[in-house]
Amino acid sequence: MVNSVKETVRGTFEQYLQTKGLRKTQERFAILDAIYSIDGHFTMEQLLEIFEASKFRVSRATLYNTMELLVDAHLVVHHNFNHSSRYEKSYAATAHFHRICMACGAVTEVNDEKLRAAIENTHCKGFTISHTSLYIYGMCSRCASARRRKEKKMKEKREQEKKNNK
Numbered sequence: 001m002v003n004s005v006k007e008t009v010r011g012t013f014e015q016y017l018q019t020k021g022l023r024k025t026q027e028r029f030a031i032l033d034a035i036y037s038i039d040g041h042f043t044m045e046q047l048l049e050i051f052e053a054s055k056f057r058v059s060r061a062t063l064y065n066t067m068e069l070l071v072d073a074h075l076v077v078h079h080n081f082n083h084s085s086r087y088e089k090s091y092a093a094t095a096h097f098h099r100i101c102m103a104c105g106a107v108t109e110v111n112d113e114k115l116r117a118a119i120e121n122t123h124c125k126g127f128t129i130s131h132t133s134l135y136i137y138g139m140c141s142r143c144a145s146a147r148r149r150k151e152k153k154m155k156e157k158r159e160q161e162k163k164n165n166k
């Protein structure tokens with residue numbers, strides 16, 4: 001299953017490079033392969049680390065250049081979560097939505113069947129949907145409880161000050 005996905009995307013990328021008249025280098029396919037071995041989101045730095053740890057040498061310039069091609073070929077999705085760049089594979093990935101904490105920037109995936117069905121069943125007249133993307137912004141429970149603790153402390157401090165002033 002996993003291997004057939006990798007083979008399919010390799011074929012798609014090969015065709016893309018051919019159409020664009022670009023070279024089918026070993027590095028480009030190694031990058032595609034590495035991306036399709038990662039589960040979930042990743043940053044460019046994380047991808048660089050994977051290559052630094054492996055014997056296969058890929059320069060930063062090649063990596064950035066190839067990522068652009070992969071996004072253009074619709075094999076990789078580029079996200080801008082609360083001002084931080086993340087990537088993820090797009091082919092054969094389960095449709096999911098992203099929940100982003102505006103305080104700490106944590107991103108979690110939402111796999112809600114009802115939400116997915118609602119979006120899939122939305123008919124747009126005179127429009128063919130290729131894919132959907134949904135970002136839900138808010139605050140994670142950790143940040144929310146940290147904020148509550150901070151507010152409680154502030155309140156106690158204010159009350160103490162009031163008492164002291166009497």
Ligand SMILES: [Zn+2]
Binds near residue numbers: 040041088097109
């Ligand atoms: Zn995702």
Ligand SMILES: [Zn+2]
Binds near residue numbers: 143
């Ligand atoms: Zn948070």
